[in-house]
Structures are given as C-alpha cells and as structure tokens.
Amino acid sequence: MTSRQQRAQAEVGKNPSLRELQTWMVERLQHDRDLAKTDDFVAESERVLTGNDGLLPVETLEIYREQYWLRHTGALLDDFPGLSGILGQKDWERLVQGYLGAHSPGSFTLRDLGAALPGHIEQATYLPHHSLCVDMARLEWAYVDVFDALDTTRSLDADRLGAMTEADWETAQVMFAPAATLLKTRFSVAPLRRQLKRSAAIVDDGGKAPDVPLPKRQNAYMLLYRDRQRNLNYAEQSRGAFALLGHLMNGDALVPACGLAGKDVPSEAKDIPGKVGDWFAHWGKLGVIVDVVGR
Amino acid sequence: MENTKRIVPDLGVGMGLRVPHYAHILEHNPEMAFFEAISENFLVDGGKPLYHLDRISEKYPLILHGVSLNIGGADELNEDYLKRLKELVRRVKPAWISDHFCWCGVGGAHLHDLLPLPFTEEVVSLVAERAHRIQDYLEVPFALENTSSYLDYRHNTMTEWQFVSEVVERAQVGLMFDVNNVYVSAYNHGFDAFDFVRSVPHERIFQIHMAGHTNRGTHIIDTHGGAPIDPVLDLYRTTVELSGAVSTLLEWDDEIPGYDTVASEVVRISQIRDDALRRRAGKSESQRMATAKALSLIPERAGVTLDGHGWVQGGPRESAGADHGVSA
Ligand SMILES: [Fe+2]
Numbered sequence: 001m002t003s004r005q006q007r008a009q010a011e012v013g014k015n016p017s018l019r020e021l022q023t024w025m026v027e028r029l030q031h032d033r034d035l036a037k038t039d040d041f042v043a044e045s046e047r048v049l050t051g052n053d054g055l056l057p058v059e060t061l062e063i064y065r066e067q068y069w070l071r072h073t074g075a076l077l078d079d080f081p082g083l084s085g086i087l088g089q090k091d092w093e094r095l096v097q098g099y100l101g102a103h104s105p106g107s108f109t110l111r112d113l114g115a116a117l118p119g120h121i122e123q124a125t126y127l128p129h130h131s132l133c134v135d136m137a138r139l140e141w142a143y144v145d146v147f148d149a150l151d152t153t154r155s156l157d158a159d160r161l162g163a164m165t166e167a168d169w170e171t172a173q174v175m176f177a178p179a180a181t182l183l184k185t186r187f188s189v190a191p192l193r194r195q196l197k198r199s200a201a202i203v204d205d206g207g208k209a210p211d212v213p214l215p216k217r218q219n220a221y222m223l224l225y226r227d228r229q230r231n232l233n234y235a236e237q238s239r240g241a242f243a244l245l246g247h248l249m250n251g252d253a254l255v256p257a258c259g260l261a262g263k264d265v266p267s268e269a270k271d272i273p274g275k276v277g278d279w280f281a282h283w284g285k286l287g288v289i290v291d292v293v294g295r
Numbered sequence: 296m297e298n299t300k301r302i303v304p305d306l307g308v309g310m311g312l313r314v315p316h317y318a319h320i321l322e323h324n325p326e327m328a329f330f331e332a333i334s335e336n337f338l339v340d341g342g343k344p345l346y347h348l349d350r351i352s353e354k355y356p357l358i359l360h361g362v363s364l365n366i367g368g369a370d371e372l373n374e375d376y377l378k379r380l381k382e383l384v385r386r387v388k389p390a391w392i393s394d395h396f397c398w399c400g401v402g403g404a405h406l407h408d409l410l411p412l413p414f415t416e417e418v419v420s421l422v423a424e425r426a427h428r429i430q431d432y433l434e435v436p437f438a439l440e441n442t443s444s445y446l447d448y449r450h451n452t453m454t455e456w457q458f459v460s461e462v463v464e465r466a467q468v469g470l471m472f473d474v475n476n477v478y479v480s481a482y483n484h485g486f487d488a489f490d491f492v493r494s495v496p497h498e499r500i501f502q503i504h505m506a507g508h509t510n511r512g513t514h515i516i517d518t519h520g521g522a523p524i525d526p527v528l529d530l531y532r533t534t535v536e537l538s539g540a541v542s543t544l545l546e547w548d549d550e551i552p553g554y555d556t557v558a559s560e561v562v563r564i565s566q567i568r569d570d571a572l573r574r575r576a577g578k579s580e581s582q583r584m585a586t587a588k589a590l591s592l593i594p595e596r597a598g599v600t601l602d603g604h605g606w607v608q609g610g611p612r613e614s615a616g617a618d619h620g621v622s623a
Contacts, residue, residue: 014449014450015450016450017369017417018367018369018413018417018418018421019369019401021413021448022368022369022398022400022401022402022410023369023401023402025410026400026401026402026404026406029406029408030404030406047449048448048449048450049446049447049448049449050446050447050448050449050484051447052447052483052484052485052514053485054512054513054514055513055514057446059513060445060446060447060483060514061446063445063446063514063516064408064410064445064446067408068406068408071407071408072407075407075612077616078611078612078614078616078617079614079615079616080616081616104403104404105400105404105405105406105407106400106403106404106405107405108335108338108363108365108373108376108399108405109335109338109363110335110407110612111339111612111614140615140616143615143616144614144615146615147342147343147614147615148339148340148341148342148343148344148345148615149340149341149342150340150341151341151342151345151346178340178341179341179342226342230342230343230346232615
C-alpha cells in the first residue's frame with residue numbers, strides 16, 4: 001500500500017469517539033499484511049493502544065488482524081471444498097484475499113460469507129480453469145442455500161395423485177420442497193466435487209491429497225435437493241426433464257409446462273408426454289415434489 | 296422485564312453443544328445437566344441445524360449463547376438479527392440467553408470477532424441502555440459475558456471489572472462470568488485475576504463459562520482448546536464460593552475431542568463445584584473475602600505455542616461443505 005492510500009484511510013487521535021476508534025480498527029484488521037511491518041501503523045497503534053510486557057501496541061492489534069483472515073478464509077474453505085480443491089493452496093489464497101478485499105463481510109453469520117463469491121469469480125479471469133471454477137462456485141453456493149432451506153410439512157398423497165384427471169393437470173400447480181433447486185453448468189461439477197472432497201480426506205504423509213482429474217467441458221443439468229435424511233444430494237436430469245422442472249417450479253401447470261419444455265428442447269419434445277409419469281415418480285421419491293394443488 | 300438479579304435456575308454443570316458430538320448425543324442420550332448452543336448457527340430457515348437442535352432440546356435443558364449481537368458497535372443494533380433471535384428463543388425456550396461485552400464491526404462490516412470495548416463512561420451508557428432494551432424485547436433473562444482480550448486502549452477510564460459491574464447493574468441484566476477469560480485477560484494485561492473475581496456483583500452471575508486456552512508465551516489466545524488449567528480451576532473455586540450454585544458450562548471449540556473426553560472434564564468441574572459449595576456453606580461472607588484475597592493469583596508465563604489458525608466460537612458450523620451425506 002502506498003503512503004497516499006494510507007493517508008486516505010481513517011485516522012485516530014488520542015481520545016477517539018467510539019465510531020472513530022472502531023472505523024480505524026476495522027480498516028487495520030482488514031489490512032492484508034502484517035501491521036507491525038509498516039511504520040505508520042506502529043506509530044498510530046502507539047497512540048491508541050497500551051501494548052503489554054511482551055508485545056508492542058501494534059503487535060496486540062496484529063493478533064486480531066491475523067485471526068480475521070484465518071477465520072474468514074477457514075469459513076470459505078468450509079463452504080467451497082470443491083473450488084479450493086480445483087485451485088490448490090496458492091491460487092485459493094489469492095482468490096480469497098481478493099474476494100475478502102472486495103467484499104467486506106457484513107452479515108452477522110459466516111454462513112452468508114460466500115454469497116458474492118460466484119459473481120466475484122466470474123470477474124476473476126486470471127484463475128486457472130476459470131470456467132470450471134465459475135461452475136463449481138455456483139454449485140457450492142447453491143448447496144449452501146439448499147442445505148438450510150425451509151423444511152416442508154407437506155407430503156405427496158399417492159391416492160390423490162392417482163385421482164387427478166387430464167383436466168386437473170391443465171391447471172393444477174405442482175409444489176416443490178423449498179430445499180430443491182435447478183442448476184445448469186458447462187462442466188459436470190457435482191461428481192467432481194464429490195471426488196475432490198473424498199480426495200481431500202485422504203491426505204498422505206507429505207500433506208498431499210491424491211490428484212483428481214478435471215472434467216472436460218460437457219453441459220450438466222442438475223436437480224440439487226436435500227434427501228429425507230436432510231443430506232445434500234444431486235440428480236442429473238435429461239434436458240427435457242430439466243426444462244419441464246424449470247417451468248413447473250415457475251408455477252406453470254403440468255400440461256402447459258410440457259408444451260413449453262418441448263419448445264425449449266425440440267429434439268425431445270415428442271418423448272416428453274410419455275416420460276412424465278416416470279419423472280414424477282422419480283421426483284416424488286426424492287422428496288422434491290411435495291404436493292399438487294388444484295386451482 | 297424487572298430487576299434481574301439471579302432469577303435463573305441453577306442447572307448444574309453442562310457442556311457446549313458442538314457438531315462433532317451430535318451423533319453421540321442423539322444415539323446414546325448421555326446424562327448431561329444442560330447444553331449451550333451458539334445462537335447464530337441456528338438462525339437459519341431449516342435443514343439439519345434446526346432438526347438437530349429440536350431433537351436435543353426435546354431431551355435436555357438448552358441455553359442459547361450468541362456471538363454476533365455487536366452490542367458495543369457504533370452502528371445501530373441489527374433489527375433483523377434480533378427478530379430472528381427472538382424466533383429462535385420462542386422455539387427453544389431457554390431459561391436465559393447471553394452474548395458478549397464486545398463489538399463486532401462498524402459501518403456495515405461484521406468481523407465475526409469479539410473485539411474489546413473501551414472501558415469508558417460513553418460505552419457503559421451505550422451498552423447498558425441496549426442490554427436493558429434487548430432483555431425486554433427478547434422476553435427472556437439476558438446476560439453479557441466478559442471476553443478475553445489481547446489489546447488494551449489508552450483512553451480507558453476504568454478497569455474491566457468496574458465496566459462490567461456498572462453495565463449489568465445499570466441495565467439490570469445478568470453477568471455471564473467466563474473464568475477462563477478473566478485468566479486470559481489478566482495474563483495479557485498484567486492485572487490480578489482475583490481482583491476481577493472479587494469485584495463483580497456475584498448475585499448477578501447467571502452462568503459461568505470454563506474453557507482451555509493456548510499460551511504463546513508473550514500472550515494467551517483464548518482458543519477454547521483443551522481442558523481448563525489448574526489456575527483457572529482455582530479461580531473457579533473462588534467464584535463459586537463467592538457466588539453460590541451457578542450453572543457452569545465447559546466450552547471446547549478447538550480440536551474438539553470425543554464426547555466422553557469433554558464429558559469427563561464436565562464431571563471434574565462438577566466435583567470442584569460441589570466442593571466449593573460445601574466450603575461456602577461452612578463459611579461466613581467475611582471469611583470468603585479473606586480467602587479470595589489470600590488466593591490472589593498471578594499467572595505464570597509459560598511458553599506453549601500452537602500453529603496459527605482462526606478459531607470460531609462454537610467450533611465448526613454445520614455447513615453445506617461439511618455435509619456428512621456422502622452424495623454431494
Ligand atoms: Fe465464554
């Protein structure tokens with residue numbers, strides 16, 4: 001950091017107000033280098049803090065700065081094991097430093113820390129395997145949302161479903177579990193994430209996890225959901241099934257949704273009506289469809 | 296809510312509720328006086344965290360302990376946070392709830408740390424007014440915890456124990472007395488831990504925290520790793536002798552061992568508490584004060600170092616990344 005940038009930052013006097021003090025401290029704690037190595041920080045800490053027998057004032061502040069970075073890096077690592085697995089230590093650290101520098105944590109919960117990471121990665125074109133990283137970050141953030149989405153008390157009634165007439169399906173709305181979402185990616189990142197997590201759990205004596213081959217480009221259409229034990233899971237869908245799910249989740253009734261899905265995927269259009277029964281059974285079994293309500 | 300002295304029950308000696316122990320607790324229903332959960336980990340819409348919390352609160356007394364309130368921040372209190380917290384309080388029905396004497400951020404930033412407050416009249420007024428208001432809003436007895444700290448402000452105008460005592464008296468809230476934090480701060484700032492223990496309003500102590508820490512020689516980091524060390528247990532004995540039967544909780548957040556290891560430390564603390572309560576019963580108030588003075592403790596500086604890594608109060612969150620379902 002240049003001295004001009006430092007001067008633009010908050011200054012603090014001997015008797016600061018609470019806001020002045022806290023503004024000054026937040027800026028210092030979010031600084032990305034050891035504070036004790038910059039003369040200005042040493043001098044201003046001297047004005048505000050006492051230090052103790054073993055530590056200079058700036059060194060007592062540095063304890064908190066170090067913890068700030070370790071805590072937030074750790075929280076992102078928890079939520080993005082696939083992304084960190086693709087990048088490896090050095091690129092991961094660079095990414096996280098840039099991210100936290102651009103997106104100061106503001107939520108009361110660390111759970112929200114990665115909310116802007118997928119967007120940030122889109123811009124971080126310097127990253128190796130950039131497109132793959134974009135997809136992985138989108139998947140992992142979607143998982144964060146699915147993980148603690150609202151539970152549902154509804155359950156699908158097979159008898160009522162069986163009694164539905166063709167006319168009912170023209171208007172009935174399919175209700176989905178809140179912990180279910182769709183994600184289309186350019187790489188098959190869900191199986192890759194699973195492999196990377198498994199690999200990270202097998203670290204050899206040298207601290208190295210076994211290499212996981214990265215996938216080639218191939219579109220993936222995924223339904224992300226929580227299973228009945230509340231574990232995260234994914235189910236790959238055909239393009240037709242994925243398109244139909246998208247329209248149903250938008251609130252379209254089954255019959256019009258089939259028509260719209262056919263338009264989205266003309267190559268599968270004629271097969272969709274014949275497959276809908278199996279698809280419904282599959283989604284119901286996963287706990288993704290929780291009700292069908294007449295309108 | 297009116298003047299809150301010790302209006303909360305004595306629950307005995309309990310354990311901080313931590314993710315690695317969920318399976319053991321739910322499968323074996325071990326005997327435990329009470330658990331304390333970190334509120335923020337359950338301020339979510341649904342899924343595993345709330346499922347586990349509900350199952351455990353069906354079987355055990357459960358207390359909520361927060362880390363994100365930011366009561367001493369210069370920004371206004373976060374209303375959305377308080378609203379969610381109130382919903383959680385209604386769900387769990389804890390006998391009391393607590394957070395910390397600290398600030399967490401300003402200008403919209405939240406650093407997820409328990410940053411030390413300046414001990415000044417300005418801050419006493421701010422924190423006391425807010426604490427009183429929060430207790431009324433949450434409709435549950437509310438306590439604030441003394442934190443451990445690594446830095447000290449030149450413009451402090453009072454000691455930490457004067458600050459803490461003044462706030463809880465003025466706000467009419469409880470004191471969550473963390474004995475390990477007293478030891479850590481005494482070591483880091485060179486004061487006598489027993490002065491702190493002797494000087495707080497004992498009848499306002501709702502709960503005591505016990506924990507381990509990491510001594511780096513020049514300073515102690517409050518990692519909540521390991522069992523409480525003997526000098527902290529000595530401080531605890533004196534605290535109980537002065538305060539009586541106060542619910543006590545062991546926090547263990549770093550390199551969390553198996554349930555049984557933590558539970559055996561809970562038993563040890565429980566025995567110390569019983570012993571201190573027996574001694575209290577056999578002593579007059581003046582004798583107790585004399586003992587506290589005689590036991591006056593100056594922490595030894597011993598060098599043990601640990602690899603640097605960020606610790607988070609409450610240990611790991613139950614998160615999407617750590618989801619134990621093998622599928623994702
Ligand atoms: Fe504590």
